[in-house]
Amino acid sequence: MTGNPSYVRDERREDAASAAVTDLFRAHHLELVRLALLMTGDLAAAEDVVQDAFEQLHRRWPSLRQPGSGLAYVRSSVLNGCRSVHRRARVARKHAPRLAWPPAAGADAADPADAVAGERSDLIAALLALPRRQREVLVLRFYADLDVAEIAATLRIGPSAVRSTAARGLDALARALKEADR
Amino acid sequence: MTDLTELEDRLRAEMDAFAQRANPDVVRPLRPPPARAARQASRRKRRWLAPAAAAAAVAAVIAAVTVAVRSGGYRQPAETGPLPAIPPYYLVLSALSSGHLSPAVLRSTATGEILASTRAAPLTNGSSTMVTGSLDGRTFVVLDNAAVPDKTSLYRVRVAPDGRSLRVDRLPISTYPMEVESVALSPDGSQLAISERSCQGSRCQLVQIQVRSLATGATRNWRTHVYGSAWNLSWSADGRHIGFLWLYALKPPHGPVPRPEYRQVDVTGPGDDLLAGTAVRMPLDSIRSLPPPVVTPDGRAYVTSSLKLVRGRDHHVTVTAKIIKVSARTGKLQRVLYTESASGVLQAGGRTGTSDYQYCGVVALDRSGQHPLVQCFVLGRFSFGVVAGGHLRRLPYPNTSCIVDCRGPTWAAAAW
Numbered sequence: 120m121t122g123n124p125s126y127v128r129d130e131r132r133e134d135a136a137s138a139a140v141t142d143l144f145r146a147h148h149l150e151l152v153r154l155a156l157l158m159t160g161d162l163a164a165a166e167d168v169v170q171d172a173f174e175q176l177h178r179r180w181p182s183l184r185q186p187g188s189g190l191a192y193v194r195s196s197v198l199n200g201c202r203s204v205h206r207r208a209r210v211a212r213k214h215a216p217r218l219a220w221p222p223a224a225g226a227d228a229a230d231p232a233d234a235v236a237g238e239r240s241d242l243i244a245a246l247l248a249l250p251r252r253q254r255e256v257l258v259l260r261f262y263a264d265l266d267v268a269e270i271a272a273t274l275r276i277g278p279s280a281v282r283s284t285a286a287r288g289l290d291a292l293a294r295a296l297k298e299a300d301r
Numbered sequence: 302m303t304d305l306t307e308l309e310d311r312l313r314a315e316m317d318a319f320a321q322r323a324n325p326d327v328v329r330p331l332r333p334p335p336a337r338a339a340r341q342a343s344r345r346k347r348r349w350l351a352p353a354a355a356a357a358a359v360a361a362v363i364a365a366v367t368v369a370v371r372s373g374g375y376r377q378p379a380e381t382g383p384l385p386a387i388p389p390y391y392l393v394l395s396a397l398s399s400g401h402l403s404p405a406v407l408r409s410t411a412t413g414e415i416l417a418s419t420r421a422a423p424l425t426n427g428s429s430t431m432v433t434g435s436l437d438g439r440t441f442v443v444l445d446n447a448a449v450p451d452k453t454s455l456y457r458v459r460v461a462p463d464g465r466s467l468r469v470d471r472l473p474i475s476t477y478p479m480e481v482e483s484v485a486l487s488p489d490g491s492q493l494a495i496s497e498r499s500c501q502g503s504r505c506q507l508v509q510i511q512v513r514s515l516a517t518g519a520t521r522n523w524r525t526h527v528y529g530s531a532w533n534l535s536w537s538a539d540g541r542h543i544g545f546l547w548l549y550a551l552k553p554p555h556g557p558v559p560r561p562e563y564r565q566v567d568v569t570g571p572g573d574d575l576l577a578g579t580a581v582r583m584p585l586d587s588i589r590s591l592p593p594p595v596v597t598p599d600g601r602a603y604v605t606s607s608l609k610l611v612r613g614r615d616h617h618v619t620v621t622a623k624i625i626k627v628s629a630r631t632g633k634l635q636r637v638l639y640t641e642s643a644s645g646v647l648q649a650g651g652r653t654g655t656s657d658y659q660y661c662g663v664v665a666l667d668r669s670g671q672h673p674l675v676q677c678f679v680l681g682r683f684s685f686g687v688v689a690g691g692h693l694r695r696l697p698y699p700n701t702s703c704i705v706d707c708r709g710p711t712w713a714a715a716a717w
Contacts, residue, residue: 152328153320162323163628163635242315261309262316293308 140177143189148173150263151197157258158201160247168200194263195273198255205251245295252276253288260285387667387687388438388717390416390460391674394423394430395699395713403699405432405443405458407467410687410717413697416464423456423469431483432716435490436538436668441716442472442493444484451477455484455493457515474513485534485543488668491515494543494568496531510534510543510575512568523566525575531564533593537600538668541569544596544603544629547580563594563603565629581632584625592662594627597670602626602635604673606661619644620679622661624688638673639688643680653681665717674717685715 148169155165176193246254255274259265271278391410395403402422408415424430424445434441441458455472472493479497486493492514499507509524510531532546544565549558562580566573583591586607594603604626611619621642626635641661647653661677667687675693677684678701685698699713 149323149325149328152323156323157316157320162328163633165323166328167636240315240319242311243319246312246316257312258316261313262320289308289312292312296308 137177139189140173140180143176143193144173147190147193151193154194154258154263155197155201157246157262158198158254159204161204164204165201168197168204171200172196191269191273195275198273202251241296241299242292245292245299248295249288249291253284253291256281256284257288257292387672388434388436388665390438390464391696391715391717392432392434392441392458393698393713393715394432394443395701405441405467405469407460407464408697409464410438410696417460417467419458419467419469423458424454430714432714433484433486433493433534434665434716435486436488436717437490438717440486440490442484442486444481446481453477453481472515473518479509482530483532483534483545485536487536488538488540492540494534494536496534496545498530508575510545510566512543512572521568522572523568523575524572527576531575532591533595535593535595535666537565537596538598538666538670539600541567542596542600543568544594544600546583546591546594547576548591560588561591563605563627563629563632565596565600579630581627581629584627584632584634586623590660590662592660593664595663595666595673596629597626597666598668599670600629602629602670604638604663604666604670606663606675608659608661610656610659613644616646617644618647618656618680620659622659622677622679624661624663624673624675638671639675639691639693641677641679641682641684641693643682645680647680654678664715667717674715676715 151169151172152162152165155168156162159165159168172193175196176189179192180189246257249257252274256270259270259273265273267278267281270281274281276284387410389410390407393406393408397403402424404419404421405423406415407417423443430446431444432441433444439460441460443456443458445454445456453476455474455476457470457472459468459470460466461468474493474495476495476497479499481495481497483496484493492512495511495513497509497511499509507524507526508529508531509522511520511522513520528550530548530550532548535544536542537544542565544563547562547564549561551558559582561583563583564576564580565578566575567578581603583594584605584607586609587605590606590608592606592608594605596603604624607623607625609621611621613619619642621640623637623641624639625637627633628635645653647656659679661675661679664674664676666673672687672689674687675685676698683700684693684695686693686695688694698715701713
């Protein structure tokens with residue numbers, strides 16, 4: 120009988136996955152938390168989203184087609200997680216008026232983005248108020264410094280959609296700033 | 302998009318500045334994978350196991366890499382390596398309606414199997430009793446409280462290295478004339494936090510949390526003269542913070558009694574003002590059941606619970622209990638760890654209980670902060686176990702769901 124038992128092979132594969140995810144984590148964890156912070160406006164939510172994304176990456180590592188695609192995968196997971204944060208916030212907002220005991224302002228804010236209200240510039244406030252897709256494209260383009268192809272791959276949309284969404288997003292920001300200046 | 306406009310430059314600069322709020326000093330550290338040596342040692346131990354057991358161990362290593370195990374069922378952590386460690390044992394005390402107190406029983410957290418028990422109940426009063434344990438699962442302290450403060454006793458229950466026998470000794474701690482409300486053993490089992498009040502008649506002048514070294518008897522006190530109570534003490538896994546539920550006892554001159562608060566004290570220094578730390582108000586859904594807040598390993602959040610009753614037609618109600626994580630800074634909900642719900646009709650004298658009888662609370666938290674030990678009673682369904690990945694892995698526990706005319710246990714307490 121030759122070769123190792125299957126569970127030994129599994130352990131070796133798992134070791135390789137752990138090492139790869141650890142390297143990725145050390146190199147990109149903070150950067151991804153910052154990306155999530157820009158998407159959600161809330162640090163605690165951003166940390167949770169990134170933690171979940173790395174967990175998911177580790178689970179899926181064996182099925183990744185290209186070993187170099189780990190960063191793109193975890194970045195997509197982070198963006199997906201941020202969308203969930205916004206969905207939960209919308210649900211919370213919808214039900215908030217039914218509360219019998221009105222929470223004090225700030226302490227029990229339903230929207231994660233509210234937690235940093237007042238501490239952000241007009242431009243960041245306008246960015247956080249943009250439609251989700253526009254905000255994603257602008258953050259990936261101007262914060263993460265991804266090119267159009269990378270953004271398209273991350274968001275699974277066409278390059279032309281990336282360009283038009285970015286243009287609309289910038290236009291909306293410009294209009295929001297004009298209104299804020301009045 | 303390659304042409305940089307003034308707006309684009311400004312956007313880059315302001316996004317960078319905003320993102321800098323997440324700096325290494327502020328961002329919660331995640332746990333990297335265990336050291337290779339530890340994993341190799343762990344692997345050597347597992348070599349004799351069947352392939353299925355090896356697969357389970359691999360799953361546990363995944364948990365170490367990612368810190369939070371939030372999907373899939375409960376997994377027993379490996380014995381070595383810096384895994385989020387669920388304590389190996391939990392200790393259960395119970396009492397029958399006759400007043401008879403049962404011996405303390407030690408069970409395995411992995412299998413629920415009874416491993417050891419005491420010859421007699423490590424308590425005599427049993428009127429208000431609680432259990433607290435260290436995070437290695439080797440030491441427990443039982444509070445034997447009584448209506449009369451000078452009858453209060455504390456017992457230490459130590460688990461033998463093989464986990465097959467218990468040793469009980471009474472701690473030489475006199476709390477009189479203070480009234481003890483809650484106790485919590487430090488993660489390493491070396492210190493005991495005691496929440497107590499000094500009362501005369503119907504008035505209490507002093508509330509304090511005393512941290513006492515079990516080796517030397519040295520004490521430090523966090524005190525306040527604000528009229529209230531500190532309940533449900535819990536230590537953070539790093540031993541730096543003690544969380545508690547603060548209940549105000551008096552109305553301010555104008556307005557209602559303030560909402561209960563989750564608070565904590567930093568126990569790395571000398572004693573201080575009990576109420577000096579940050580307070581967050583209890584979630585609205587929790588007001589009815591006043592669940593304990595258990596402080597997370599880093600002291601930055603509490604794992605607690607909320608309970609909601611929605612009344613429908615024909616006296617039907619839907620009870621939804623959630624184990625939740627809330628920020629210790631803002632009180633904001635961070636995560637729902639587990640949800641249990643049931644629909645039915647409440648019965649004042651029956652097994653489903655009144656609305657006030659519905660309960661779901663956290664008993665203790667493991668070293669990773671991801672796996673609470675919980676106890677719930679929701680519309681007659683009693684459950685006890687460890688939450689992992691959104692599911693409850695049930696563990697044996699005396700079913701205390703009986704409300705009237707009970708033959709079985711009416712009261713039980715447990716801890717790890």
